[in-house]
Amino acid sequence: TLNGDTNVAFFKELKAKGNTPDKIQTISVSVAEEEVSGIGVDNIAGNLVAWNYYQTTDNPTNTKFVEAFKAEYGDKRVTADPIEAGYVGVYLWAAAVEKAGSIEVDKVKEAAKGLTFDAPEGKVTVSDWNQHIFKTARIGEIDATGQIKEVWASDGPIEPDPCLFNYDWATGLAQGECDA
Numbered sequence: 736t737l738n739g740d741t742n743v744a745f746f747k748e749l750k751a752k753g754n755t756p757d758k759i760q761t762i763s764v765s766v767a768e769e770e771v772s773g774i775g776v777d778n779i780a781g782n783l784v785a786w787n788y789y790q791t792t793d794n795p796t797n798t799k800f801v802e803a804f805k806a807e808y809g810d811k812r813v814t815a816d817p818i819e820a821g822y823v824g825v826y827l828w829a830a831a832v833e834k835a836g837s838i839e840v841d842k843v844k845e846a847a848k849g850l851t852f853d854a855p856e857g858k859v860t861v862s863d864w865n866q867h868i869f870k871t872a873r874i875g876e877i878d879a880t881g882q883i884k885e886v887w888a889s890d891g892p893i894e895p896d897p898c899l900f901n902y903d904w905a906t907g908l909a910q911g912e913c914d915a
Contacts, residue, residue: 738765746778756781762874767815768883776881786816787870788856789883800855813881814855823854827861827868859892867895 737745742765749759762783768790771779790801790813800822804814827850832838835846848863860869869892875883899905 736764742766742770743774743778746774746782750778766877767817768813768881769815769818771877771881771883776877776879780877780879780881783874783876783886784883785872785874786883787873788814788816788819788854789873789875789885790814791875791882791884792856792873793885794855794857796853796857797855816856819855823852823856823859823868826854827852827859831861857892862895865895865897867897868892869894 742763746761749755749761760782762785764785766774766779766782766784767786788797790797800819801814804818805812827847828843830850830852831843831847834850835842837843844866847861847866850861852859857871861867862869871892872889873885874887875885878884894901896902899908
């Protein structure tokens with residue numbers, strides 16, 4: 736995967752060499768709406784990205800989120816998965832603190848188990864065992880306006896398994912590093 740400014744050079748060079756998305760379509764896991772303008776929409780339109788949220792995610796909670804974001808930061812600013820994830824994290828933490836009646840870490844972690852939140856991306860739930868959240872996987876295509884249009888989504892939120900415990904092929908890879 737590429738990150739940061741290397742994406743700019745990569746997508747500009749792909750286009751300069753004639754490798755347009757109709758010939759070689761890439762999928763990126765580090766380009767969100769905010770990065771598209773830096774790369775240049777004409778250099779990246781038609782390529783794919785994988786995230787859990789796009790500004791164009793179609794639900795009433797996201798519509799309100801985008802409207803509030805633009806009212807606060809300006810019409811030209813865009814939301815993106817990292818922005819939405821930060822927003823969700825703050826609200827989940829606040830809900831866990833309220834439920835725990837404390838800011839003590841162990842009490843908050845216990846209170847967070849199973850918490851749900853109607854996020855701009857859709858409903859998310861905190862895992863009982865690993866403190867990660869169930870999220871919907873999405874693949875989107877960057878359009879000519881710089882927005883990302885969803886072209887595929889998982890059937891619903893996917894159980895988080897950061898240590899690959901539930902995959903036979905991963906036995907021995909990371910499990911020893913993780914607490915169950």
